Amino acid sequence: MKFDRFDRAILQALQHEGRIPNSALAERVNMSESACLRRIRQLEESGVIEGYTALISQQKVGCPVNVFVNITLDRQDETDLRKFEDAVRKIPEVMECYLMTGDYDFFVRVVVADTADFERLHSKHLTRLPGVARVHSSFALRTVQKARELPIR
Template structure:
């Protein structure tokens, strides 16, 4: 893996803002030829810096329902407990994101559910059955606040 330079960081910044930007537009923004820019993007993909591309979907008909942020505290913070927990999380596609954290909780999880009843099922059948869980604290998002573009 090569270390990121200022051009790589510019490429990543522009792709975060617009993942559908054309290679020609991206190259112009970072000051490279299209072929050199494409090689850099491909290298960032191959080394895992860019893991994929996604669409951020908004609106009432998207099926997203409600967004829940869940703080998980484990019984212990040993390597074995962390590994078992993370392996179990990877098996549940309803868990959109999971972060190992500092602070009060060990993990922060982002879930989406159709409604509160569907979340209750996820809580009972998924979250509470993850290995090593000592405490679960859930917060429901009221609305998303997007950064200025």
């Protein structure tokens, strides 16, 4: 989808401040309120804007630890992939899951309270996912960069 300067300005502003009132957003992007609201509705209807959400502090809700998990399946046929993906979506601690190329089949980011919490997640959920052959985990020591805004070109 091609974006003009107004679309880019609206998207950048909403990524930075999702609760900005339409009147303030219209002023910021130099549009009338009605034209700005029309653009937002078009961006929502086209699926560019998928929704709105609050950013919650991992630390303050008790899951400060990020663990990156590489998972290899026994087989990679479509049925096995679908079974794994359906099951992994049901684990609340899974924040992201990607089907990968390379040495591992899936790359998963989970959040946990501590190492004991991860041990529980590992033994009761991750290793019991359909078709899992190997699980390789790495604990993040510190978050250096965590972008929340996509570059809009």
